[in-house]
Amino acid sequence: xxxxxxxxxxxxxxxxxxxxxxxxxxxxxxxxxxxxxxxxxxxxxxxxxxxxxxxxxxxxxxxxxxxxxxxxxxxxxxxxxxxxxxxxxxxxxxxxxxxxxxxxxxxxxxxxxxxxxx
Numbered sequence: 841x842x843x844x845x846x847x848x849x850x851x852x853x854x855x856x857x858x859x860x861x862x863x864x865x866x867x868x869x870x871x872x873x874x875x876x877x878x879x880x881x882x883x884x885x886x887x888x889x890x891x892x893x894x895x896x897x898x899x900x901x902x903x904x905x906x907x908x909x910x911x912x913x914x915x916x917x918x919x920x921x922x923x924x925x926x927x928x929x930x931x932x933x934x935x936x937x938x939x940x941x942x943x944x945x946x947x948x949x950x951x952x953x954x955x956x957x958x
Contacts, residue, residue, distance in 0.1 A: 847906065853878060854912040855904070857948045859887040862896075862941075863917055869906060876906040882924055883940055895924040899941045908952065 847853065847869055853876070855862040864878035880896035 847876065847909070847911065852881070852912040852917055853909040854916075855909050855948065857944065857951065860885050860944055862944060863912055863920070864896075864902065864909075867901065870903070874906050875903050876909060878902050878904065878909075880941060882920055883937075883944060884920055891920075893920050893923050894937045894940050895927065896937055896941050897924070898935070899938050902945070904945075905952070908948070 847866055849866055849868060851866045853864055853866050855864070861884045862880060863882050863884065864880045867877040867879055869876050879901050880899040882896050883894040885892040885894075
């Protein structure tokens with residue numbers, strides 16, 4: 841399927857790794873490099889009951905391989921979004937949320953490199 845038809849700016853995408861999902865808003869698809877520019881919204885750890893939701897609205901944007909993302913279903917994210925959207929994002933440079941985000945991205949990158957034989 842053509843990437844331009846699969847993903848549209850403004851959609852919420854999901855990047856899954858182990859029992860954690862990163863939900864991010866798609867800003868732009870960089871077709872020539874097979875990347876997408878996303879703005880992180882939240883990180884959901886499904887290993888706990890209820891799942892742990894981390895607000896990432898203050899985290900840095902991410903340019904990441906598009907083939908690792910899928911479109912998030914409204915039904916899977918609406919409950920999580922309502923939990924964080926009622927709060928103001930915190931502007932802490934080294935907040936635990938940003939550390940969790942960085943750790944998650946590092947783990948996904950390491951795993952993707954193993955899959956590419958590097």
